[in-house]
Structures are given as structure tokens and as C-alpha cells.
Amino acid sequence: MKVGIIGTGNMGTILTEALINGGAVSPSELIITNRTIGxxxxxxxxxxxxxxxxxxxxxxxEAKLIFIxxxxxxIVKVIQENRKFFTGEKCLVSITSPIEVxxxxxxxxxxxxxxxPSITNRALSGVSLLTFGEGCKDPWRVILKEMFSKVSVPVEIDESIxxxxxxxxxxxxxxxxxxTRKLIDAAVKETNIDEKTATILSESMLAGLGELLKKGYYSLPALQEKVCVKGGITGEGIDVLQRETGDMFEKLFRATHKKFAAEADVIEKAFFS
Structure with missing residues (x-):
């Protein structure tokens, strides 16, 4: 089956490389294009x-399955200019969140x-989020789930989340x-460690943390409990984080959702103008 990819910027390239390296598609099955053809x-x-x-x-x-x-x-422009080519036997897949299926x-x-997708899919890891249209034919649902199971953990989600x-x-x-960069910068500023060493230590720590979680040795709460000995140095650091972060992540979600809503409104008007 021919698989098409329209757009080979950052995410289009990551998606292409992940699908090939994960064995989800072969290079000979792919047909790609980009506005800057180079x-x-x-x-x-x-x-x-x-x-x-x-x-x-x-x-x-040429393709039966087309990723935009x-x-x-x-995306609106591509669809409007090529609407007649998206026939009933094909499947159109968008990889952007503000466009509802x-x-x-x-x-x-x-x-x-x-x-x-996620950039973590490039390492054949992480999660990919799937949402299907009401009229999406069952074979395409199966194909997409099987395809992305080779590069990630595919999770089907509702439009509301x-x-x-x-x-x-x-x-x-x-x-x-x-x-992590803020952690490194603070370590360099407040102690004698150099940036290169702090970066190596931080990256290796994150990789090790990922392996612990991936192999199921600990959950996030259990891991924190294991490292954070009551009354110890780690506990002192956790106390600072609890005081200083406050509602930081709540504000983060409010900001991303506000931006998302504004983009979605503009895109919806463009779709149906």
C-alpha cells in the first residue's frame, strides 16, 4: 500500500523516519512532497x-493513506485545492491538534x-494519540493502530481531551x-560544576529515569518515595519545589488551552468560509 506524506518539515521528517525505522512502512511504499521540494x-x-x-x-x-x-x-489550503482527489477508498490523516476530525x-x-505524534516516536518510544472520525472505516482504524504500535504506544483519545x-x-x-536546562543553569551558577559535566549528568539521569519507568521497576510516586528519604537532602529540595512551583503547571495548561482555542477558531472559519 502506498503511503503519502505531504510536508517534510520537522514533524513530517520525524514521522517518516520513525515509520521506516520501526518497520511500519518500507521506503518503497512512501511517496512524499514538500513546498520547499529540496x-x-x-x-x-x-x-x-x-x-x-x-x-x-x-x-x-498515488497513495491510499495520506498524512498531511x-x-x-x-492544511486547509491543501484540502481545499485537492478536495476532489480525496476519494472514498482513501484515508486522510492530519497530525495537528487544532483541526477537529x-x-x-x-x-x-x-x-x-x-x-x-511525539518526537519520542523517533526513538520508537513514547505515545502517539489517535482520534478517528465517525465515518472512518474499520480497516483504516486497524491499519493505523498497527502502524503506530511499531513506533509508539498508540492511545485513542476523545476530542475533548x-x-x-x-x-x-x-x-x-x-x-x-x-x-532540565534551568536545573543545569542553576547548578553552574550556584556551584563549581561546569556546564558540560552538568549536562552529561542530567541527560544520563533522564535516560536512566526513563528506563526505570519503562521497565516497570517503579511508578512515579514510588520512585520519588524511594529517592526522597524523610528528613534528608532530597526532601529539602522537594520542599523548595513545592513552595516555588505553586500553580505553575495550572497556568501552563491555561495558556496552551487559550492559544489552542484561538487557533482552532481561526482554522474553523477558514475551513468553512
Missing amino acids: KAYKLQTSYEEITVAQRPDEVIN CVKPLD KWLEKSVASSCARVI VRVASDIVSCGPAFYCYL
Whole structure:
């Protein structure tokens, strides 16, 4: 089965590499394109059997399963310009959270779904979030779940929690990287450790933490309890975190949801104008 990818920017490239390296698709099954076509050809240098198309309509005509990996308003443009090519036997998949699957279903005859990947999928790990349209045919549901089980843990979610789930799964790595960078910066500022050493230690700690959780040795609460000896040094640090973080994460979710709602409103108007 031919699989099409329209858009080979950051997430389109990560998705392509993950699907190939996880054995979900072979390079010869892929047909890709990008507005700046050089980016598609650059990806082809790593996987020579990939087909590069010059235009989105070529991808849609050739492929049965089509992933659109461009910016939300650009998705609207791609769909509006190529609506007639999304026929009933195909499946259209968006990877962006502000576009509801029901909007896609109202726009094309194809089965429709949304898959929100995470950068962690590049390591064949983490979670991918799946939402299916009401009219999405069962074979496509099975195909997508099996495909993403090879690069992640696929989790089907309801439309009502798509933003918070995306914050945790897709945005989460960036949030944790920022917090880790702040930890490193503070260590360098307050002690004699150099930045390179602090970075190595922090990255190795995160990798080890991930392995502990992945192998099921501890849950998050159990792990904290094991490390945090009552009255010890770790406890002193936890006390500071409890005082200083306050409602920081509540504010984070409020901000992302506000931005999400504003984007969704603009995109919905563009879809149905």
C-alpha cells in the first residue's frame, strides 16, 4: 500500500523516519512532497527508494493513506485545492491538534483520522494519540493502530481531551527539556560544576529515569518515595519545589488551552468560509 506524506518539515521528517525505522512502512511504499521540494529530496538521500512528488495532488492520487504534516492553515489550503482527489477508498490523516476530525469529514469523501505524534516516536518510544472520525472505516482504524504500535504506544483519545493530551505527549518533551536546562543553569551558577559535566549528568539521569519507568521497576510516586528519604537532602529540595512551583503547571495548561482555542477558531472559519 502506498503511503503519502505531504510536508517534510520537522514533524513530517520525524514521522517518516520513525515509520521506516520501526518497520511500519518500507521506503518503497512512501511517496512524499514538500513546498520547499529540496527538503523532500534531502530525506530521499537517506532512503533512496522513497518517491518524491512535485505536488500534493500527485501524492494524493498515488497513495491510499495520506498524512498531511503542514501548518494548520496550510492544511486547509491543501484540502481545499485537492478536495476532489480525496476519494472514498482513501484515508486522510492530519497530525495537528487544532483541526477537529469532524471538520475533515465535512470537507472530503475519504475516511478521516488524526494522529498526534511525539518526537519520542523517533526513538520508537513514547505515545502517539489517535482520534478517528465517525465515518472512518474499520480497516483504516486497524491499519493505523498497527502502524503506530511499531513506533509508539498508540492511545485513542476523545476530542475533548486532545489539547491536554497533546501538552503531555507532544509538548511534554520540550517542557521537560526546558526544566532540565534551568536545573543545569542553576547548578553552574550556584556551584563549581561546569556546564558540560552538568549536562552529561542530567541527560544520563533522564535516560536512566526513563528506563526505570519503562521497565516497570517503579511508578512515579514510588520512585520519588524511594529517592526522597524523610528528613534528608532530597526532601529539602522537594520542599523548595513545592513552595516555588505553586500553580505553575495550572497556568501552563491555561495558556496552551487559550492559544489552542484561538487557533482552532481561526482554522474553523477558514475551513468553512
